[in-house]
Amino acid sequence: NNASPVTVSTIHTVFSPYGAVQKVAIFEKGNGTQVLVQYPDLQSAATAKLALEGHAIYDGGYCRLKCGYSRHTDLNVKMNSERSWDYTGSNLQPQMMGPPPPPG
Numbered sequence: 559n560n561a562s563p564v565t566v567s568t569i570h571t572v573f574s575p576y577g578a579v580q581k582v583a584i585f586e587k588g589n590g591t592q593v594l595v596q597y598p599d600l601q602s603a604a605t606a607k608l609a610l611e612g613h614a615i616y617d618g619g620y621c622r623l624k625c626g627y628s629r630h631t632d633l634n635v636k637m638n639s640e641r642s643w644d645y646t647g648s649n650l651q652p653q654m655m656g657p658p659p660p661p662g
């Protein structure tokens with residue numbers, strides 16, 4: 559039994575070696591925890607998927623990853639917390655962020 563929760567920080571640490579993690583969302587579905595990780599490009603996502611499939615996050619084989627692609631193309635993170643994080647800052651408190659950066 560694993561006592562360590564899956565947090566945004568843990569997911570970022572595991573997935574960031576494969577590309578710039580833009581957003582993370584963690585939620586419970588069915589009888590397990592699911593995580594969505596958004597990268598800026600398909601190449602980063604494909605590299606992470608290939609490298610991390612079957613990888614255990616914690617020692618002892620706990621939290622073994624089953625990787626796949628989501629139908630979501632842009633995660634909507636409403637606030638940063640232990641369950642979700644927007645590393646781009648693009649969707650958070652727009653009134654405090656100033657004008658958006660130019661596209662591209």
